[in-house]
Amino acid sequence: MEQATLQTPLGMATILGDRNGIRAIRVTDHSEGEDSIPPALAEACGQLREYFNGERTVFDLPLAPEGTDFQQTVWQALLGIPYGKTISYMDLAKQLGDPAAIRAVAAANGKNPLWIVIPCHRVIGSDGSLTGYAGGIHRKKWLLNHESANPQQSLF
Template identity: 60%
Template structure:
């Protein structure tokens, strides 16, 4: 497995994968704004070949130039977690869904807690868009990376409704 650390607007992003695909994308630090790198490692000077496409696409996403990802994914999890993560991939860019609606799509409204738990264990930050799942009342509930990151991601993906004055 290869690992790379890149800078993002939300902190240092850790990417782990190999020739079989990307297994982990996570936010490895809470802030680099103070000029010090607060992570498990420094920003990578070179990116392993197996991770270059993922790094490139993530950078395009943060620049607002990409709305979907095409690199190969290889997350590790139970069959149920895999099923939930696969359903998360069906949530369109710029849209949100409630935990309840996600449970319904998976065929068991009573599994809402298990679905929420699997959502929280998603190892592929941003790419498998667990941040697009919100409370039934529209609240930004539960996000392993912190609610401020979830809010940033949803706002980043939501087109501005402001009309041009000119």
Template identity: 60%
Template sequence: MKQTRSHQNQIFLKTPLGTAKISGNESGISAIQILDEEIPSSKEIPDFLQLAAEQLESYFKGNLEKFDLKLKPEGTDFQQKVWKAISAIPFGKTCSYLELSRKLGDEKAIRAVASANGKNPIWVIIPCHRVIGSDGTLTGYAGGIHRKQWLLNHENNISQLSLF
């Protein structure tokens, strides 16, 4: 039986919203967190994290709307189901927690869906910033509401530009 390395490597990448800490191994990206502290971008990047760094940079430059990376977030089956549904929200669009709960087949699960959304370990790539309140408000966001607003504005500006 082939053994896979479970050791996680991490790199740091400067973004317009702070330093992103990208963690993963050959099996895939397990976490991307946004940090408040300023950490210089990593100089040496393992091959298996290089593509994530490149795609994040392209996203923030406005040149990428859809990520194509091997993801390996750790979570319960329910959390995985929610994160998969969140990943289906198109670039430049939003979805309410209620709509997401309905898509998952149980609108009464709205609190559980919101909780799973809040535990999303892969910032931006699993686009939990695209999930908003039913009334259009930018409800809770682990990275801070200012970052959620920035990401939605960033995507909205790019998708408007691409219409012309």
């Protein structure tokens, strides 16, 4: 497994993977310097930079997240949420064929190891609230605003 770090507007991203695919992307508030980028992770780092620069709306990377069959099913469904759009946890559970599985869908969403690339930040509460996000609600809000056609401007 190879590793690269990349400074983003939301903190330091650590990308883990190899020639078979990207396994995990994590973000922390730490701001250590960027490492040299292994060739197997160069494309992922480049695409993440393009995303943050507003030049990319879809990722085209080999993905290899580790999870249960159910988690894999949920993560695959997340890939179908278009850039700039959101879906509720309930709608996602219904899309997967079992509205009663809303809590399991939410739990699988929270276990997504591929921050941004598998867009779990695009899932919101049925009332439009920004419920739960492993990377922190401030990051979820930033990502949704970044992807919005009409980003909110801060007055302060």
